[in-house]
Amino acid sequence: MRSDAKKNYEHILAVASVVVTEHGADASLRDIARRAGVGLGTLYRHFPTREALLEALLRSSFDELTAKARELETASSPDDVLVSWLRDVVAFTGNYQGVVAVMMAAMKDTESALHASCVTMRTAGTRLLARAQAEGLARTDMDGDDLFSLAAALAWLGDQPSSAPRAERLFSIIASAILTNQANSDSRA
CATH class of the missing domain: 1.10.357.10 (Tetracycline Repressor, domain 2)
Incomplete structure (x- = not known):
C-alpha cells in the first residue's frame, strides 16, 4: 500500500473508532468519511462494506x-x-x-x-x-x-x-x- 493510502487507511480507522464508539456499529459511513475529511469513495476503496470496516476496526x-x-x-x-x-x-x-x-x-x-x-x-x-x-x-x-x-x-x-x-x-x-x-x-x- 502506498504511504498516502496507508495514512488515509489509518486515519479513517482512527475516526471510525471514535464515531462507532459514539454512535455504535450502525454509525453512518458517510459521517465517518466526512469526519475523516475523505470522500465516501475513498472510504469504500479501503472498506468496501460496513462489515469490512468493522473487521478492520x-x-x-x-x-x-x-x-x-x-x-x-x-x-x-x-x-x-x-x-x-x-x-x-x-x-x-x-x-x-x-x-x-x-x-x-x-x-x-x-x-x-x-x-x-x-x-x-x-x-x-x-x-x-x-x-x-x-x-x-x-x-x-x-x-x-x-x-x-x-x-x-x-x-x-x-x-x-x-x-x-x-x-x-x-x-x-x-x-x-x-x-x-x-x-x-x-x-x-
Missing part, C-alpha cells in the same frame, strides 16, 4: 484478546484467568454499542469479514474454559459457544440503560454460575 482488539488468552493458558489460577479474560471481552464489546449483534452473526456466517477473528477469539476462550474445567474449577456442562454467548449477553446488558448500573453485579452472578468453586463458596457464605 475490531481485528486488533480481537487479536489482543486472543493473545491474552494464549498467555493466560499457563497461569496458575485457571478460574481467575478465565474470569479476567471474560471481563476483558465484555468490557471491549461494551465499547461499541451494537457490535455484539454483528459478532454473533459473524460467528455463523463463514463469508463474514469478522468470522475468522471471532472464531479465533472464541477458540482461545474455549481453551481457558477447558483448562478450568479440567482442574474442576468450572462447570463441565458448557462449551466455548456458551462462554461466547454469555460474554455477548453481558455486553448487551451493559448497553441497556436500565441494566448498565447493575452490569458488575450481573457479571459476578454469571462468573459464579460458570465457576464451580466460586458458586460453592458463595453458597456457604
Whole structure:
C-alpha cells in the first residue's frame, strides 16, 4: 500500500473508532468519511462494506484478546484467568454499542469479514474454559459457544440503560454460575 493510502487507511480507522464508539456499529459511513475529511469513495476503496470496516476496526482488539488468552493458558489460577479474560471481552464489546449483534452473526456466517477473528477469539476462550474445567474449577456442562454467548449477553446488558448500573453485579452472578468453586463458596457464605 502506498504511504498516502496507508495514512488515509489509518486515519479513517482512527475516526471510525471514535464515531462507532459514539454512535455504535450502525454509525453512518458517510459521517465517518466526512469526519475523516475523505470522500465516501475513498472510504469504500479501503472498506468496501460496513462489515469490512468493522473487521478492520475490531481485528486488533480481537487479536489482543486472543493473545491474552494464549498467555493466560499457563497461569496458575485457571478460574481467575478465565474470569479476567471474560471481563476483558465484555468490557471491549461494551465499547461499541451494537457490535455484539454483528459478532454473533459473524460467528455463523463463514463469508463474514469478522468470522475468522471471532472464531479465533472464541477458540482461545474455549481453551481457558477447558483448562478450568479440567482442574474442576468450572462447570463441565458448557462449551466455548456458551462462554461466547454469555460474554455477548453481558455486553448487551451493559448497553441497556436500565441494566448498565447493575452490569458488575450481573457479571459476578454469571462468573459464579460458570465457576464451580466460586458458586460453592458463595453458597456457604
